[in-house]
Amino acid sequence: MSTSGSPRRAVVVGAGMVGLSTAWFLRRAGLDVTVLEQDHVAAGSSWGNAGWLTPPITTPLPEPAILRSGVRALVSPASPLYVPLRPDLGLLRFLLGFVRHSTGRSWRRAMSAYVPLNRRALEAFDVLAAGGVAEPTVPTGDFLACYRRPGQRRDLLEEFAAIRAAGQPVDAELLDGAQLRALAPALSPAVTAGIRLSGTRFIDPPRYMLALADAVVAAGVELREGVRVLAVDGGTDTRPALVRTRPTRPVPGGSETEAPPARRDGEEILPADVVVLATGAWLGELARPFGVRMVVQAGRGYSFSIPVDPMPSMPLYFPTQRVACTPLGGRYRVAGMMEFRRPGDPLDPRRITAIVDAVRPLLAGDLDDRADEWVGSRPVTPDGLPLIGPTRAPRVVAAGGHGMWGITLGPLTGQLVADLVTRGEVPAELWSFDPLR
Numbered sequence: 001m002s003t004s005g006s007p008r009r010a011v012v013v014g015a016g017m018v019g020l021s022t023a024w025f026l027r028r029a030g031l032d033v034t035v036l037e038q039d040h041v042a043a044g045s046s047w048g049n050a051g052w053l054t055p056p057i058t059t060p061l062p063e064p065a066i067l068r069s070g071v072r073a074l075v076s077p078a079s080p081l082y083v084p085l086r087p088d089l090g091l092l093r094f095l096l097g098f099v100r101h102s103t104g105r106s107w108r109r110a111m112s113a114y115v116p117l118n119r120r121a122l123e124a125f126d127v128l129a130a131g132g133v134a135e136p137t138v139p140t141g142d143f144l145a146c147y148r149r150p151g152q153r154r155d156l157l158e159e160f161a162a163i164r165a166a167g168q169p170v171d172a173e174l175l176d177g178a179q180l181r182a183l184a185p186a187l188s189p190a191v192t193a194g195i196r197l198s199g200t201r202f203i204d205p206p207r208y209m210l211a212l213a214d215a216v217v218a219a220g221v222e223l224r225e226g227v228r229v230l231a232v233d234g235g236t237d238t239r240p241a242l243v244r245t246r247p248t249r250p251v252p253g254g255s256e257t258e259a260p261p262a263r264r265d266g267e268e269i270l271p272a273d274v275v276v277l278a279t280g281a282w283l284g285e286l287a288r289p290f291g292v293r294m295v296v297q298a299g300r301g302y303s304f305s306i307p308v309d310p311m312p313s314m315p316l317y318f319p320t321q322r323v324a325c326t327p328l329g330g331r332y333r334v335a336g337m338m339e340f341r342r343p344g345d346p347l348d349p350r351r352i353t354a355i356v357d358a359v360r361p362l363l364a365g366d367l368d369d370r371a372d373e374w375v376g377s378r379p380v381t382p383d384g385l386p387l388i389g390p391t392r393a394p395r396v397v398a399a400g401g402h403g404m405w406g407i408t409l410g411p412l413t414g415q416l417v418a419d420l421v422t423r424g425e426v427p428a429e430l431w432s433f434d435p436l437r
Ligand SMILES: Cc1cc2nc3c(=O)[nH]c(=O)nc-3n(C[C@H](O)[C@H](O)[C@H](O)COP(=O)(O)OP(=O)(O)OC[C@H]3O[C@@H](n4cnc5c(N)ncnc54)[C@H](O)[C@@H]3O)c2cc1C
Pocket: 013, 014, 015, 016, 017, 018, 019, 036, 037, 038, 039, 040, 041, 042, 043, 044, 045, 046, 047, 048, 049, 050, 051, 052, 053, 227, 228, 229, 230, 278, 279, 280, 281, 282, 286, 299, 300, 301, 302, 303, 324, 335, 336, 376, 377, 378, 379, 399, 400, 401, 402, 403, 404, 405, 406, 407, 408, 409, 410
């Protein structure tokens, strides 16, 4: 970033994991920070996700195996990947780019960019904890990937070998069905093979996001929910950026965070020395005028919670079904699906049914006693890399596009963006994520 003087006032757009983490680290660096959120804290993808903090398996999404399941998806409505048959132009561009990057070579290049982030990802959570985020991250003794047949482990084991070849350690052990059930008795006898992975943690996403928001506010950040950013004028080296906003609907059940009536219909313009766009699957809308041409496609996932008895103390992963499960309080969250549609489209109950049907033979939970049914949009890029760094406008920074891994990498992203803003140069860890690529 090359603007005259050090920035004093920042506006962060979006109160998901990336936006709130960025706000926290910018505030810690001494900036006056305002967060603007069109809806409420974690209204996007940061609420109903699986909450895994899994740097050992945080890898780029486009790869040859996902392409194979993508082709199957076109013929099977129950596939964990759903692509509408009549795609729009943006989706077509995304799919073509995604297919182009689904090669071993492209994956290796992208993986080498992830390795330095993965190395530091969990430390960033520890910095937040030391700085007052009250909700803990839970170390996972036994993160278990579970399969019906031993041969189905091949794809993941090959991926582990490729991850290690990229310089990232993966500590994994093969288990049989009995060993798996000794650790997680709720697994059904249909599960006969698995992999135990070390070095991961998990969070309860709703609780963590609310705790992060509390810590951000306690640190002195102004957090304004129900305020939509309509457009950003990037300013110049000597003139501040201008953020044009309009209040949206009141926040459900959150009268204390509602926009005051006087501001409801009125637009406002906020000046800022730096504007960070952390708008998840909506990133393109505000970032495109600043030279960010890469499509950020909504990869919609679904989740719900069920009672499981006995309740597993660890996350379970069913890789063949692409379903992720996490203990949250007294219930078990079950998450999955990758549906390439618009972020605002309504929840499609058929996707929930597909997850239920996939999990029912494998887990002894009551899949008919579902609560918290949810859909949210992963911000997915065609090359599997996030977009983090300066844009064409010197005062506008993009921070998004983390796809499957915005929870794991959100806090570190915030830390690195704050370094970029305060030091005026892009940290080496971010060089591969240039939003203008
Ligand atoms: C089913 C599922 C499971 C997942 N599991 C995991 C997991 O286990 N681990 C992991 O690391 N990741 C996981 N993810 C991915 C993770 O949820 C996302 O990568 C992450 O939440 C993205 O965070 P974000 O802050 O970039 O975006 P979001 O959380 O989507 O936040 C963006 C915010 O910007 C706001 N916004 C948008 N436009 C505007 C505007 N113009 N003005 C004001 N506000 C605006 C939105 O309302 C939203 O609140 C999962 C995702 C899904 C769907």
